[in-house]
Amino acid sequence: xxxxxxxxxxxxxxxxxxxxxxxxxxxxxxxxxxxxxxxxxxxxxxxxxxxxxxxxxxxxxxxxxxxxxxxxxxxxxxxxxxxxxxxxxxxxxxxxxxxxxxxxxxxxxxxxxxxxxxx
Amino acid sequence: xxxxxxxxxxxxxxxxxxxxxxxxxxxxxxxxxxxxxxxxxxxxxxxxxxxxxxxxxxxxxxxxxxxxxxxxxxxxxxxxxxxxxxxxxxxxxxxxxxxxxxxxxxxxxxxxxx
Numbered sequence: 001x002x003x004x005x006x007x008x009x010x011x012x013x014x015x016x017x018x019x020x021x022x023x024x025x026x027x028x029x030x031x032x033x034x035x036x037x038x039x040x041x042x043x044x045x046x047x048x049x050x051x052x053x054x055x056x057x058x059x060x061x062x063x064x065x066x067x068x069x070x071x072x073x074x075x076x077x078x079x080x081x082x083x084x085x086x087x088x089x090x091x092x093x094x095x096x097x098x099x100x101x102x103x104x105x106x107x108x109x110x111x112x113x114x115x116x117x118x119x
Numbered sequence: 120x121x122x123x124x125x126x127x128x129x130x131x132x133x134x135x136x137x138x139x140x141x142x143x144x145x146x147x148x149x150x151x152x153x154x155x156x157x158x159x160x161x162x163x164x165x166x167x168x169x170x171x172x173x174x175x176x177x178x179x180x181x182x183x184x185x186x187x188x189x190x191x192x193x194x195x196x197x198x199x200x201x202x203x204x205x206x207x208x209x210x211x212x213x214x215x216x217x218x219x220x221x222x223x224x225x226x227x228x229x230x231x232x233x
Contacts, residue, residue, distance in 0.1 A: 004162070033221075041225060042209065042225040043163075090162055090163070092162075107153060107165040108163075108221070110155075110162030111162050112160070112161055112162045113162055
């Protein structure tokens with residue numbers, strides 16, 4: 001059971017560089033999301049997707065792009081890296097989404113994170 | 120609108136003593152509530168969840184939480200702390216709002232002293 005797999009685990013970038021953080025899940029979950037974790041701020045939602053071809057912005061979307069061409073994959077792209085984007089990034093997935101109470105009570109499954117430093 | 124407040128950023132207990140991690144929430148609907156644990160350099164792992172079936176929820180590793188609607192609280196407890204419980208704990212509220220809307224607390228770091 002791989003669950004949610006994130007690559008790379010660590011990355012150092014220079015300001016202005018671009019890169020893609022990869023996320024894949026093998027649980028056939030419809031809902032996927034990207035969070036960033038910063039000290040004292042918990043997890044903040046960057047972007048999320050409720051199914052292939054459908055994405056939407058979360059709380060802190062600026063500077064990031066996403067796409068969802070398949071159910072399994074949900075990559076996060078940094079367009080032009082800035083020091084403020086130094087953070088730990090987590091991808092998560094869950095099932096039973098979309099509408100109603102059943103959607104809201106599904107727990108999320110998290111990857112182990114990508115630790116990103118931007119110099 | 121929904122929100123979560125974890126009342127303590129750090130909690131320190133001695134091994135073998137009880138653990139109490141406090142969480143208050145606000146929600147426009149009847150929410151689902153979760154506790155997750157994060158060990159160093161790892162992702163978040165579900166400890167337990169409340170979804171209106173029972174107010175006292177039992178989770179993994181001996182943790183439990185009680186939903187108190189009148190106090191809008193969902194505190195996490197464990198009768199006896201173990202060294203392996205040292206980690207960061209997140210209280211999470213998920214609202215009924217069409218698509219899943221999830222709000223995380225800022226986390227409580229639990230230190231267990233031998």
